[in-house]
Amino acid sequence: MSVSTIATWTVVFATLAITAKPLGEYMSRVFSGSPTILDRLFTPFENALLMWAGVDGSVNMSAVQYGTAFVVVNLVWMLISYAALRLQAILPFNPEHFSGVNPYLAFNTAASFTTNTNWQAYSGENTMSYFSQFANLGFLQFVAPASGAAVGIAFVRGLAGRPLGNFWSDLVKVCTRLLLPLAVIVALILVASGVPETLAAYLRVHTLAGGTQIVPRGPIATWEAIAHLGQNGGGFTGANSANPLENPTPVTNIVLTIAMGLLPVAFFPFMGSMTGRPRVSWTLFFVASVFALGMLAMIYFPEHLGNPRLNALGLDGTANMVGKEVRFGIGGTSIFETATMSFTTGSVVSAHDSYLPLPQIAFFLGMFLNLVFGGAGVGLLNMLMLVLLTVFLVGLMVGRTPEFMGKKIEAREVSLAALAFLIHPFLILVGTAIAVATPPGQAGAFNPAPQGLTEILYAFTSAAANNGSALGGLASSLPFYEIALGIVMILGRYASVMAMLLVVASLLAKKPVPETAGTMPTHGLLFGGILFGAILILNALTFLPIIAMGPLVQHFLLASVQAR
C-alpha cells in the first residue's frame, strides 16, 4: 500500500469523521428552528421564495401531506424537465446547436435526475446544451437530493417525537443552508484546480500532429460540485469523473469523495442530536462504517493483487489497472468508488466493467444495502428500516413487545417496513428477470452470460438504488432500458419513502414507553453486531442466488484458472 493511498484514505476518513458531529448538530439547529449564523443572510430570501410560491412554510404537515407534497412536486419537476429536454433546440445557451432529446431518453433522463439517480443513457458533451446542463439538470441536482433529505429530516423529527414539519420549508432550507454554501466552496476549489467554468462554446484546438480536436467544456465546476454534494453523480461528460476536466488531480479526487459523504454521514449524528439518543446514532454510524470499510477492502485488495489469469501468464504481475486513471492509482480509485457506491452517488472515476468479480460484488453490496450512509436522508431511512426489522425479529427474544426509541414496534410498523424492504429486491430481481428473458432486454448486453447477466443486473440495481452508476457493456440507450430503468428508478425512489413516512406517522401517534433494564438496548456493541449480522443475512438471503450466477461464477472461473 503506497504512501499516497494511505494519505488519501486518511484524509477522507478523518474529514468525514471530524465533520460528522458538528455538521449534524448544525443541521439539528437549522431544522429545529434554532438560530444559526446564516439566518441573517438567508431567512429573508427563503421567506420571499416561499411567499412567491404561495405556501406557508410554518404549517406542520401530516405524513400523508408531507409525502404527497414530496411526490407531487417531484412529478411536476419531472414533467418540466422532460418538456425542456424535448424543446432543447429552441431554448437558449445552445452554442453547439444540439437538437431536442428523443422521447425515450428525455423520459429516462428526467426520471433519472428527479429521482436523484442520475443514470445517464447519453453522453453529456454531445447531447445536452448548456441550458439543459445547468438550468434543467443542474436545477434538479439541487432539488432532487434536497427533497430526499427533507423526507429524512421529517422522519427524524417524528422519531424525536416532534411534528414532522413542513416539506416546502425543509426543501428550501436544505438548498440554502446546506447545498448552496457547500457547493460554492467545492466549486471554487475545483475552479482553482483547473476545472472549466464557462458558457463559451467547445474549444477547437489544433493538435501538434496537425489535426483538429474538439475539447468539450462548459459550466463544469459548478456541475461537479452539486453532482457530488447531492449524491447525484451524473457526469457533465460521458467519461464522468474520470474525465480530467471534471476531476483533474488526486486532490480534486479527494475533495469530490469527501463532498459525496458530508451530508449522508452527518445525517446519522443529526438523528442522534434531534432524538437525544447519540449512542443509537453512533451505533448505526459504526455499522455503516464497517460495511464501508469492508467494501473498500473488497475493492482495493483484489485490484491491487491484479488479475490472476494475467498473472498466471507471467505478464507483469501488478495491479489491475484496466479502466482506471493512472493519476489516481488503485488507492485513490478504490476510495472514490467505495464512496460512490456507499453514498449512492453513481459518479465514477473508472470503468466498472473492467473490475475483477469481487470488487464488482462490493459495488453490488453498496447498492443492495443502500444504507452504507446512503443518499443524504434516504440512506438513513433505509438504515432505520433495517433497524426496525432487526429490532422486531430479535427484540422478541427479551420477552417484550419490541421497542425502538421508546415506541413499540407492532404490526403496522413492521408490515410497512417489511414492504419497504421488499420493494428493492422486487425491482431488481423482477427487472433483471424480464430483461434476460425477453429479446429486447437480451439485445442490450454486449457480453454473453455471466458478464452479460452482471451488466443487466447492475443496471437494474443501480436504478432501483437510485445510484446511477453503470457497469458498462450495456446498450442503455435502447428504448427497452430507457423505459424499464426509468420506471424502476421512480418506484425505487418513492414507494419505500412513502412507506417509511407512514411508519413514522404511526410511531409518532404512539405513547412513548419508558426505557427500563428490560428494554432491549438499541446501541452498543451487542446491538451493533446483531444489526450488522441481520442486515448481512437478510440481504444475502435475498441476493445470493443472483450474485452467485453473475459475479460469483466469474470469481470461481478466475479462481479455477489460478488453481490450475
Next chain:
Amino acid sequence: MTLDSMGVPSIPTDHSSDRVVDYGRVFADAVRKLDPRQMIRNPVMFVVEIGTAVVALFTLGAIGSATEGYDLLVTIVLFFTILFATYAEAYAEARGRAQADFLRRTKSTTRAHRIAPDGRTEVVRAGQLLRGDRVRVEAGEIIPGDGEVVEGVGAVDESAITGESAPVIKAPGDSVTAGTRLLSDHLVVSITANPGDTFLDRMIALVEGAVRQKTPNETALTALLAVLTLIFVLVVVTLVPVADYYSPNAVNITTAVALLVCLIPTTIGALLSAIGIAGMNRVARVLVVAKSGRAVEAAGDIDTLILDKTGTITYGNRVATAFVPMPGVDDAELAQASLEASLADTTPEGRSIVDLALRRLGLPTTPALEGTPVEFSAQTRLSGVDYADGRTLRKGAIAAVKALAHDPPPELEAAAEAIARDGGTPLGVVADGRVLGVIRLEDVIKENLKERFAGFRAMGIRTVMVTGDNRTTAAFIASQAGVDDFVAECKPEDKIAITRAEQAEGKLVAVTGDGTNDAPALAQADVGLAMNSGTMAAKEAGNMIDLESNPTKLLDVVMVGKQLLITRGALTTFSIANDVAKYFAIIPAMFANVPGLKVLSALNIMGLRTPHGAILSALIFNALIIPALIPFAIHGVRNRAETAERMLLRNIVNWGVLGVIVPFVGIWAIDRALGLFGLS
C-alpha cells in the same frame, strides 16, 4: 374469606398428570388441518402446500423419467413438512383439550332450582339458566352457574376448579362459580353469566384454542413472515429465467420448489400457532383464566406491578412472634396469660398466639378453656377471659390496655413503639389491671419473594406495594420484601390513582384485587388479575382470574407472557439463520448440470455427495427441525430473570449463532445417512 386461616398458598396445582393426549385424534386433526381453506390463515405453510401440489402434479406427469425417484422423494418430504406443521398445532390443541376435559368434568348435567317470579321453584337444566335468573342451591348440590350470593351463608367446596380442598364460606355479595359444590346450608344465587359464557366455559374455550384470535404480536409476526415468504418466492421465481439465460430449462421445477420451501421460514411458520396455544395453556396450568391471549401477551410487557401487601406479599394474617414482658414479669407468666386470653380467640392472630405460647411453655397440647370468654368488640378493642374467681385477663390494642391498667409502666409505651418501628403490631396483655407485657404480631412475608422481586428488577419491572398500614410498618415490610416502592395508608380506592399515575408515564401496569372497590383499578390496569374468591364486580373488571385466589401468581403470569414472546423470537431467529446453510447446500446442487454454472460447486463447502442428495438433505433437515422444536414451542424456551442485554446475548447465541451452525452439521449428517441407502 377462606377457612384455611393461615392462607398458606398451595403450590400451583399442575393437573398435567391426569391429562392424556389422544394421539389418534391428534393425527386425525393434523390431516384435517391440511385443508387449504384452513391453511390459508398461515401464509408460510400455505405456500408450502401449493409447492407440494405443484411438485406432486409434476411428479405424476413425469413418471418414467430419469428423475422420478427424486421427484417422488421430494414430494414425500414436502408432504411431511406440512404434516409436521399441522401436527404441531393439533398436538398443542390436544394438550389444551385434555386440560379442558378435566375442567369439563366439573361441568356436568347439573340441574338447577330456578326461582320463578312468583316465588315457586322449578327444576331446569343448568344450561338453560340466563343472566338475572335466581336459583336456590341446597347443601350437597352443585352450583349451576356463575353468580352472586344474594341470600344465605354456606361453605362451598371449590376444589373442582381450584384443586384447593379447604371449603370457602360464601355470604351475600360473594361470587360463586359454576361447577363448585355447596357443602352446608343453602344459598340463593343470582346468575350473572349466560350459558356458554361462564368462567369455566371461557377457560375451556381458551385452552382448547377454539376461540383463539391472533394476538397483536402474533399478527405482526405473521405479517413479517408473509413478506419474507414473498421475498423468497420472488427470489426463486426470478431464478428460473435468469438460469435459463445460461441454458434453456436449466432449473428443474422440483428443485426450485425445494429451494423455496427451504428458504421460507417454515420452522416458525409451522410452530407459530402451537406456541400461542401452548402459551395459553401454560397460563391455564397455573389455574389462571385469561380472558384473552392479548392479556397474556401484555403481561410480558408489564413495567410496574402494583401488589397488595396483604395476601400478595405477606400471608393474609399476622403471626405472633415474641412476648415482651414488663419489668418484674416472668416470660412464662406472660406466655401463660397470653395463652389463656387467646384460647377462645378463633382468629388467625389468636391461634398464632396460642401456638407461640405452647411452644414457649413447652406444652404438648392446647389446654381446655375454663372461665367465660370475652369477645373482641370494636368499642373495647379488647378480648380475653373472665374466671369464676373474679380474675380477668385481657389482650388488645395498647391504648385500650393502658386505659384498663391501674398504673401502666413507662416500659409499655417504649416496647410498643419498638415493635411498631420494626413493622410489627403490639398487642398488650393485662391481668387484673396489671400490665404483663406486649405480644409482638408480625406480617410474614411469603417465601422466595425477595429473590423474585430482585429478578423482576433485573428485567426492568418495578414492584410497588400498596397497604393500608402506616408508613413505618409499610416501610419495614417493603424493605423486608425487597419491593422497589410502597404506598402506605392506602385505601383500595387509591389503587386506581396509582395505576393511572404509572400509566401516565407510559408504563404498562398490572394489579391484583378481589374487592368491588378494586374493580376500577383492575379495569384500568393493562393486566388485572382478579381473585376467584373476590366479588363479581372485580372478576368482571379484571382480564384474568386466578382460580386459586393467590395474588402472588401475578408474577408467574408475567413470566409466562415473557416466555411466549421469547419463544416466538427465538424460533423466528433460528428459522431465518438456518437459511444460510441451505443456500450452501442447494445453490451448488441446483446448477450442477448447467454448463456455465458448474463452477458454483465451489460453494459446496459441506462436501455433499450428489446434487439430488444435497437437495434432499436440506429439505429433510428443514422438515425434521419442525418436530425437533415442538418441545420448545410447547414448553417455551428457557428464560430466567435477567437484564434485557444479558437475555439478548444468551438467546442470540443459542438461537441466532447456533441457528447458523446447526443446519450445516445437520444437513451434512443427513447427506451421509442418505448415502448409506444409496440416495446420495
